[in-house]
Amino acid sequence: MEYQWNWGVFLLPSAVNDGTYLDWMIAGLQTTLLLSLSAWVIALLLGAVVGVLRTVPHRGLAFGATAYVEMFRNIPLLVQLFFWYFVLPELLPAVAGNAFKALNPVAQQFVAAMVCLGLFTSARVAEQVRSGINALPRGQKNAGLALGLTLPQTYRHVMLPMAFRLVVPPLTSEFLNVFKNSAVCSTIGLLELAAQGRQLVDYTAQPYESFVAVTVAYLMINVVVMLLMRKVEVLVRVPGYLGGK
Amino acid sequence: MITIDKVSKHYGSFQVLTDCSTHVNKGEVVVVCGPSGSGKSTLIKCVNGLEPFQDGQIHVNGTSVGAPKTNLSRLRSHVGMVFQHFELFPHMTIRDNLTLAQVKVLKRDKDEAAEKGLYFLDRVGLKAHAHKFPGQLSGGQQQRVAIARALAMDPICMLFDEPTSALDPEMINEVLDVMTELAQEGMTMMCVTHEMGFAKRVAHRVIFMDHGKIVEDDSKEAFFANPRSERAQQFLAKILQH
Numbered sequence: 001m002e003y004q005w006n007w008g009v010f011l012l013p014s015a016v017n018d019g020t021y022l023d024w025m026i027a028g029l030q031t032t033l034l035l036s037l038s039a040w041v042i043a044l045l046l047g048a049v050v051g052v053l054r055t056v057p058h059r060g061l062a063f064g065a066t067a068y069v070e071m072f073r074n075i076p077l078l079v080q081l082f083f084w085y086f087v088l089p090e091l092l093p094a095v096a097g098n099a100f101k102a103l104n105p106v107a108q109q110f111v112a113a114m115v116c117l118g119l120f121t122s123a124r125v126a127e128q129v130r131s132g133i134n135a136l137p138r139g140q141k142n143a144g145l146a147l148g149l150t151l152p153q154t155y156r157h158v159m160l161p162m163a164f165r166l167v168v169p170p171l172t173s174e175f176l177n178v179f180k181n182s183a184v185c186s187t188i189g190l191l192e193l194a195a196q197g198r199q200l201v202d203y204t205a206q207p208y209e210s211f212v213a214v215t216v217a218y219l220m221i222n223v224v225v226m227l228l229m230r231k232v233e234v235l236v237r238v239p240g241y242l243g244g245k
Numbered sequence: 246m247i248t249i250d251k252v253s254k255h256y257g258s259f260q261v262l263t264d265c266s267t268h269v270n271k272g273e274v275v276v277v278c279g280p281s282g283s284g285k286s287t288l289i290k291c292v293n294g295l296e297p298f299q300d301g302q303i304h305v306n307g308t309s310v311g312a313p314k315t316n317l318s319r320l321r322s323h324v325g326m327v328f329q330h331f332e333l334f335p336h337m338t339i340r341d342n343l344t345l346a347q348v349k350v351l352k353r354d355k356d357e358a359a360e361k362g363l364y365f366l367d368r369v370g371l372k373a374h375a376h377k378f379p380g381q382l383s384g385g386q387q388q389r390v391a392i393a394r395a396l397a398m399d400p401i402c403m404l405f406d407e408p409t410s411a412l413d414p415e416m417i418n419e420v421l422d423v424m425t426e427l428a429q430e431g432m433t434m435m436c437v438t439h440e441m442g443f444a445k446r447v448a449h450r451v452i453f454m455d456h457g458k459i460v461e462d463d464s465k466e467a468f469f470a471n472p473r474s475e476r477a478q479q480f481l482a483k484i485l486q487h
Contacts, residue, residue: 137330139328139329139332140332140334142290142326142328143326143333145317145321146293146295146321146325147321147398148319148398149349149350157334157345157349158334161334162335162336238335238336238378238380239378239381240378240380241335241378
């Protein structure tokens with residue numbers, strides 16, 4: 001049987017009359033962007049803190065940070081997602097659990113997905129930040145301390161600015177991963193890009209058009225991320241150091 | 246100014262420093278030398294608390310370094326230190342390297358700090374390079390900036406940890422010249438170095454270390470003319486051949 005290509009399908013009104021199928025895809029794209037970017041913000045902030053804690057000379061803090069990283073990066077993302085969405089609301093104190101369940105279903109899915117993706121990615125960011133800090137010459141920390149800076153000041157002004165520069169390339173990979181991993185969130189019913197693509201197949205029986213559109217959308221997102229991060233790399237380049245002039 | 250009293254340090258079962266005692270008086274220049282692994286860098290890092298030690302006491306200007314109550318950051322802010330690998334902050338301009346700690350630690354305002362920093366940068370002959378980044382300077386220039394950075398904090402004494410060991414031979418003298426000038430102005434200095442020429446010219450006393458112990462602690466005249474220990478004699482014979 002010959003496949004009937006029909007790119008016009010995107011402009012047809014949807015089966016439930018809430019705009020065109022293209023509108024579905026755009027809505028999915030928006031959800032993917034919003035979800036991934038908010039998860040990335042969580043991941044960067046938490047990851048930076050946890051990554052730093054793994055390197056501080058305090059056993060309790062370093063142990064806690066290590067436990068955090070190992071937990072979030074060694075449990076499959078899908079399992080974590082089910083935990084946040086299905087299990088945790090039941091375990092929370094009644095007030096919090098009920099508050100969560102009182103949200104509209106889309107908000108519930110979004111919050112669970114955002115927290116899940118954010119924490120999962122933060123563990124990976126933390127490892128990158130830690131490796132960046134450990135890659136610095138040991139004397140840098142001593143030089144900061146010897147000038148009378150406190151340890152937090154030394155991290156803030158001396159070590160972290162260089163550590164973050166060192167890990168821009170691996171962080172770019174993690175940034176790309178957030179968008180790709182966000183597709184997993186369709187499993188709890190969140191209508192992000194991949195889910196909208198699948199829904200389109202169900203309604204129109206035009207799977208190829210749908211999957212091509214979804215693929216191109218993900219590719220475009222990641223091309224933009226790559227270009228952006230390359231810009232960042234150039235911006236933070238240090239003259240006379242690390243590929244700078 | 247600096248007194249080191251029966252200081253011992255070990256990593257696990259490995260003894261790095263054993264019962265080290267010495268002192269540096271105000272205005273005195275003390276050179277610490279010895280074979281590699283003898284503990285001289287560790288000892289000098291104990292003085293400003295960068296390395297903890299288990300036994301003994303170190304006092305800098307009356308403040309006990311090892312005491313848990315001591316505010317180490319405050320103590321370090323007026324003990325200048327210069328490192329083997331310069332350790333300028335590569336992401337900052339020379340000017341910012343010079344002002345960072347002045348502003349953050351001594352709470353000087355930015356203009357005052359910049360003025361002070363540039364004054365010392367001028368003194369080490371590098372005023373024209375203030376806008377550059379450390380990576381754009383040679384090793385010798387970076388080390389002179391590092392000395393200026395320490396001086397800008399108005400230190401009561403200076404610690405040098407092999408300041409010329411990472412330099413190309415042709416750059417060693419520009420750094421030693423700055424150090425010599427500093428010594429002649431009466432700065433209290435403790436220098437770990439292999440530069441015996443510098444020791445002969447500038448030092449008041451020489452300390453010789455081996456296997457974590459202070460083997461000799463003598464005036465430079467006595468040390469160079471007539472080292473008492475066999476180990477120091479061997480060391481001098483090897484180092485002075487060239």
